[in-house]
Amino acid sequence: MGFNLAAHVRAGLPNPAPAPFKGFAPYYFIGGNNAGEALPIPELIDAATRALEKEGRNLAIYNLQTGPQGYRPLREWLVKRLKSWCQMDVTVDNILLTSGSLQALDLVHQVLLDPGDVVVVEGGTYGGTMSRLKDSKAEYVGVAMDDDGIIPAELEKVLAQIKAQGKRCKYVYTIPTVQNPTGTIMSLERRHALLEIARKHDLMIFEDDCYADLIWTGKRPPSIYSLDTEGRVVYCGSFSKSIAPALRVGYLVAKWDFIAQALPCKTDAGSGALEQTTLAMFCEQHFDAHVAKLTALFKQKCDAIQDALHESFGTAAEFRPPEGGIFIWVTVPEEVDTTKLAQAAAAAGVAINPGREWVADPESGKHSFRLCFGQPSFEQIKVGVAKLAEVCHEQFGVPLRSGNIERS
């Protein structure tokens, strides 16, 4: 009898990967990728060189001898940045550097969630959070938003329903500043209202600020964390969107008692130190200037994708102009099923996120999709959106005339 792996794997394993990686679609509007052309390579080389000169020998020690919370000078820089940008008063002991903000999500789930607990999320929210909550056997439920963020009365309704079902809501997960996928920014008033509701129901709030560095106006409300006086809020951020996602450096910010609970759950013997030290050197000198330039580029790409949507979809594509970030949320007429659209578009070389994967209630995302515009070139944006419209026209008769036909 030969060996059969299927007889050895655990029950309930996710589906296996179908094949080794074959490369991206030519028009790739998914994934939180960044703009390669904006990466300041000479400055990064200089930062890596200085990092290795200063800390190279310490790479021989797990965590560079600065402990499991990560490279201390990077935490020191973050303390200053979080104060000036988000009005947060924290010390290095409140910061845990993580392998991307995804590890921060995992740690928060691990510290807080028992099976069956409920997490309240925004009606549209990050797909990776929802898939993680499913894996952790917690439940999630969405709350309606408007342009100012979660609607307090709707949140109260949802909390009452959870209570009526005999379930417990552990926390509200929110992306208040450049919301994913809507690109909105929660107003200060709503931040206070959300905190007030959390106090009233004794909930925690998990504030995911991953895209918050990228705001067109360069102005933002204080973080919810900064408005909290009790330790009810945990916060995460990332260098993926401001610098580069392949570096895998994020951070969790919380009161020490929460960090103390997260540390024994972080069983990876530390996150990558060459990346942390290089970022520390880079950020001290170049972060603000780089992010200003990067944001200006993303604003241009955001304008370009809106122009392309107008041109190729006409009135068939509705969207709210994002206030920052790298994605736009588009709604099309109800005859278009965007899950089917995404499949047909993929066959034509255009990758998009169908709306169902980016909303808490899948039905509510049926006629929407998300486009990421950070990585594609201006040419790819123009041609890719035109191709998407062409596929949509072929499949659903929407828009009435596709971009290509109009141009011919």
Added chain:
Amino acid sequence: MGFNLAAHVRAGLPNPAPAPFKGFAPYYFIGGNNAGEALPIPELIDAATRALEKEGRNLAIYNLQTGPQGYRPLREWLVKRLKSWCQMDVTVDNILLTSGSLQALDLVHQVLLDPGDVVVVEGGTYGGTMSRLKDSKAEYVGVAMDDDGIIPAELEKVLAQIKAQGKRCKYVYTIPTVQNPTGTIMSLERRHALLEIARKHDLMIFEDDCYADLIWTGKRPPSIYSLDTEGRVVYCGSFSKSIAPALRVGYLVAKWDFIAQALPCKTDAGSGALEQTTLAMFCEQHFDAHVAKLTALFKQKCDAIQDALHESFGTAAEFRPPEGGIFIWVTVPEEVDTTKLAQAAAAAGVAINPGREWVADPESGKHSFRLCFGQPSFEQIKVGVAKLAEVCHEQFGVPLRSGNIERS
């Protein structure tokens, strides 16, 4: 009512960290740290510079556009290295780069283990593996070893016991090449015998080769993976011991069907790319020469710690000279409880691993301890071991006269 975190955390959470990191003990003989003085800083700077010149712009893309298995040129280098060093015939599709070999351990556990499954380990084994198995609610049981590795007849006995208990053994976890903690190398004959038993009982084998680059003679038997024709063996290795642990780059090697199952369990959106690209550049030019020099240094440190044990403990310390690696397993007379010794030594500034934490059956490690000698200087080795003997003398009257007394 104020906020109380304890009312919100999940049930069964590990104990919180007692306080932020305060630094290491002055004489630090624990943790798989490397020799900082041996790190080739100029070569690493050159490698990082070339990595950023070649791949810098791709940092803007998750996984550098080379897919979730990690940076392809580093996998290509590993294909060559695994062939020449371990006689393994693999392709880049058989390699998954991980955030340290700890992530490889986690992935193997996630793919294979249902709660209640049993893993057979060597009688003395890596503490981090046992703590992970506990967390995954699997059981583990140890098998007696001699200098050639696991004793086949003992393995058969243990497997019969597991079967008699109505339980299922999923795999044998082994560190055959520079065993942790004994520093032995499993003979070729035993490797074949282990595979034969695995076939007979339809088990898998998980071969952890993390320390295998560091062998005094520079010669080693083929990996168990290379002797397997069925896909019954999964293998992991690491750059932590050969280059630097703070880089967090390890690798899992397996047939594609196993990799395909591991990929969806690796939910971190990729491991650090600056570290992978820098290693790829470094290894292609410098790996062999660096490892030869590093191993020679470790051999000197290994000799130094044996001399120090002879000098300070005399006949009260028994050990087998390691055949490679960075640690030595020491057994002391039965009046010494090494858990208590470790506590008293810590108070005197000397950190050691008490034996109980490094064996499957805690009672069998009661009178042993592990000393890591990779990181401490020659002076720290000499003074630290003398201090340890002094504490041991004070606490247990063993050795009869402590090193300091002898020298005075």
